[in-house]
Amino acid sequence: MNYFDLGEILSTTEHFKSLSKPHKIRLIKLVNRVLCGDFQHKELIPTKEIGSVSLHSVELKKWFRKKSDNGYYKKVINPYFDCVNQSYSFGNGKGKTKKYRIKKWVENLCNEYYKTDKGIQFSKVSNDDITPITTIPFNGVSPKDINGLSVKSNVFVKPIVYPNEKLIDDTLKFLENIKPNKIRRDRIYKYSIHNLNRWKSNLKNNLCDGGVIQLYQEGENGRLNPHGGIDVPHIINTSSGVRTILFGDMNLWLYDMSNSHLSLFYGLCEKYGIRCPNIGKYLEKKVELRRKWSDKFNIKEEVIKEYIISWLYGNHPNPIKVNPYYQVMGYDRLTKIKNDVFLMEMYKEIIQGRKLIVENYKSEDGTITNIVGKTKQSHRLKSDLCFILFGYESKVLELVNEVVGRDMICMIYDGWIGRRTTIKNLEYHVKENIGFEVKFDGEPIKPNLGKLY
Numbered sequence: 001m002n003y004f005d006l007g008e009i010l011s012t013t014e015h016f017k018s019l020s021k022p023h024k025i026r027l028i029k030l031v032n033r034v035l036c037g038d039f040q041h042k043e044l045i046p047t048k049e050i051g052s053v054s055l056h057s058v059e060l061k062k063w064f065r066k067k068s069d070n071g072y073y074k075k076v077i078n079p080y081f082d083c084v085n086q087s088y089s090f091g092n093g094k095g096k097t098k099k100y101r102i103k104k105w106v107e108n109l110c111n112e113y114y115k116t117d118k119g120i121q122f123s124k125v126s127n128d129d130i131t132p133i134t135t136i137p138f139n140g141v142s143p144k145d146i147n148g149l150s151v152k153s154n155v156f157v158k159p160i161v162y163p164n165e166k167l168i169d170d171t172l173k174f175l176e177n178i179k180p181n182k183i184r185r186d187r188i189y190k191y192s193i194h195n196l197n198r199w200k201s202n203l204k205n206n207l208c209d210g211g212v213i214q215l216y217q218e219g220e221n222g223r224l225n226p227h228g229g230i231d232v233p234h235i236i237n238t239s240s241g242v243r244t245i246l247f248g249d250m251n252l253w254l255y256d257m258s259n260s261h262l263s264l265f266y267g268l269c270e271k272y273g274i275r276c277p278n279i280g281k282y283l284e285k286k287v288e289l290r291r292k293w294s295d296k297f298n299i300k301e302e303v304i305k306e307y308i309i310s311w312l313y314g315n316h317p318n319p320i321k322v323n324p325y326y327q328v329m330g331y332d333r334l335t336k337i338k339n340d341v342f343l344m345e346m347y348k349e350i351i352q353g354r355k356l357i358v359e360n361y362k363s364e365d366g367t368i369t370n371i372v373g374k375t376k377q378s379h380r381l382k383s384d385l386c387f388i389l390f391g392y393e394s395k396v397l398e399l400v401n402e403v404v405g406r407d408m409i410c411m412i413y414d415g416w417i418g419r420r421t422t423i424k425n426l427e428y429h430v431k432e433n434i435g436f437e438v439k440f441d442g443e444p445i446k447p448n449l450g451k452l453y
Contacts, residue, residue, distance in 0.1 A: 003028055003123045003130045003231045006035075009109045015079045022128040023076060026063045029125050029229065031080060034102055035110065035198065036226075037237030052084045052099040080106055107194070114197035120205040122213055125229040133230070136160065136207055137215070140410075142227055145218035152373045153218055153394065155401045160211040161235065161410050163246040167447060168200050171245045180453045188241075189453035195242045198233050214410055221387045222372035222394040224411055235410045235417070241451025247409075247417055248447035255423075256415025257396060258439040259283055261312060264392045265385075267436030269353040272360055276349040278342060282308075283439075293343075297333050307337070311350050312389070314382030317343070358384045371395045371434070396438055399430050417445065 007028050010016045016024065033039065039053035057073070066072035081100040122133040140159035145151050172193065180189045202212045214235060215227035226234035235243065243254075257263060263283055269276050282289055290301040297304065307325050311317070315324060319334035326334065337343055361368045362378050369375045370391025378384050393414050400416065401408055403426055407419035423440045430438045 002120050003032060003125065004121060005113060005118075006032055006110075006231070007130070009106065009113065010080065012109070013079060019076065023064055025125060025128045025130060027076060027080070028130070030063065030077070031102065031106065032231050036231075036233045037195070037239070038226075040237070052101045054097050055081075055100050056097045079103070111194065111197060114194075114201040116201075117204065120202050122205055122207055123231050125231075133207065133213070136213065140215055141224060142215060142217045146220060146225075146228070151218045152222055153224065153398055155216075155224065155398050155411070156406075157214075157216065157401070157408055157411055158406065159213055159215060160208045161214050161246075162211045163199060163203070164248060164250055165200070165203055165210065167245055167248050168196055171447070171449065171452070172196055172200070174449065175452060178453060188451075192239070192242060192452035195233070195238060196245060199238075199242070199246060202232055216411065218394075219390075220374065220376065221390040222370060222374045223390045223413065224394065224397070236412050239451070241448055243417075244445055244448040244451065247445045250445070251419075252409060252417055252445050253420050253442050254415065254417055254445050255400075255421070255440055255442040256412070257393070258441045259286060260393060260414035261309060261389050263438055264389050264396075265312060265350070265353060265357070267434075267438065268357050268388075268392075269349070271436055272356055274349075274353050274356055276353060278345040279349050282346060293337075293340075296340075297329075297336055299329060299333060303328065304337075308343075308346065311347055312354065312382075313386055314380070317347055354381060354385045357388060361388055372398075392434065395434060396430055399433050400426055400440075403429050420444075 007024070010024075010028060010031065016027070019027065034053050039055060055077075060073040060077065061070070064073040064076040069075075077100070080103055082103055084099045084101050123130050124133055137159050140157040141151065141153060141155050143151060175189065175193050175196075178189075199212065203210055205212075207213060213230075213232055215230060216224040217227040219225050226236050235246070238246070262279065266276055266279050266283060269279075286305075290304055293299075293304045294301045303325075307315075307329070310324065317323075317334070317338045319331045319338060320326065323334065329337075358368070358378075358381055361370070361384070363369070366378050367375050368378050368384055368387060370388050372391045372394050374387070374391060376384075376387055397411060397414070397416070404416070404418055404421055407421060409417045409419075421442075423442055426440055427438065
């Protein structure tokens with residue numbers, strides 16, 4: 001959604017007109033980020049919260065503050081967002097994260113806008129001002145990182161993607177003639193239509209007719225994220241199902257690192273002399289083991305995969321309510337997992353390995369510098385490990401980019417979309433440069449309507 005046009009939609013209310021200019025700009029930016037897929041909450045239970053977003057009160061207070069009114073941010077966002085669960089909150093300390101959803105009237109006006117033939121003027125927010133984007137950069141990766149410093153990355157990626165417009169149109173026509181019969185699927189269905197319409201509306205624009213600009217910015221840990229402050233949808237924040245429509249039937253492939261962070265963790269453990277046989281077995285037989293655990297614990301394979309990864313970053317296997325997976329999995333399932341010998345041996349290896357890895361990266365002055373040259377003050381073990389692994393993730397994608405070059409169409413954190421390539425060549429080049437093995441998975445991109453409804 002274009003910032004200028006979104007501002008017109010929101011200004012249909014007297015409330016919006018009453019806000020100060022900075023708060024108007026920040027509200028436009030917040031609504032646009034939600035429309036573009038930021039802050040998305042992925043859990044499918046309970047069903048009424050599907051498609052909601054997680055917004056933290058500390059961040060909201062930074063964006064919308066007023067002297068002597070600590071809850072002013074609520075007065076700003078309440079006319080445009082519904083809190084989907086008043087009793088839910090997550091987090092400790094100064095603020096809590098709550099789940100929100102854009103109000104129907106905003107969503108309906110946006111959907112009407114998407115269906116017009118009006119051309120888009122790409123724009124950006126800088127210093128609480130909206131300015132048009134009038135030129136296309138040579139490289140999709142910004143030369144400055146999120147803090148305004150020169151980037152460490154040498155990645156080159158095209159600044160524009162050209163989706164399959166015909167397939168988008170055909171898919172929208174198909175979706176408009178069906179009706180899902182389950183609440184969960186109905187929300188996914190509406191989300192898919194909204195996203196496809198959003199991408200389609202951006203194809204007619206002032207810079208690259210038929211294409212959409214895709215810009216990346218290096219984060220504090222070296223990871224390439226969607227460039228902030230720009231009003232276009234980004235492939236990173238787009239659902240996997242919608243991606244299959246955007247790039248389906250174009251002879252393109254989707255590649256990613258196999259079990260990226262756990263694989264990087266395992267490689268670093270080997271590098272520093274820690275044996276992790278259970279993690280190694282899991283990485284070797286991931287499909288078979290996840291299927292087995294899915295049947296044994298009666299949970300989806302994706303959930304058990306995410307649960308294991310959460311142990312890397314400070315979560316524990318205890319079946320208590322402060323466990324972030326308690327609401328999704330429940331006491332009984334968490335207890336069964338904790339009683340599984342193999343999984344708990346994996347957990348012990350993670351506990352041992354993450355401490356050693358962080359110690360090997362910590363300097364005498366208490367700072368940590370990761371493999372791409374980013375530096376931070378050591379804080380907590382889980383955030384330090386995250387900083388190190390994200391650095392390796394970025395380095396691996398940079399090495400892939402050296403081999404793949406302009407055949408890389410766009411990047412998605414630990415993966416990319418591009419022309420078909422030889423995986424063995426990539427794996428050899430990565431191992432030669434970082435000193436341990438990283439595996440890649442790849443598959444041709446085919447339209448997957450089943451993910452859309």
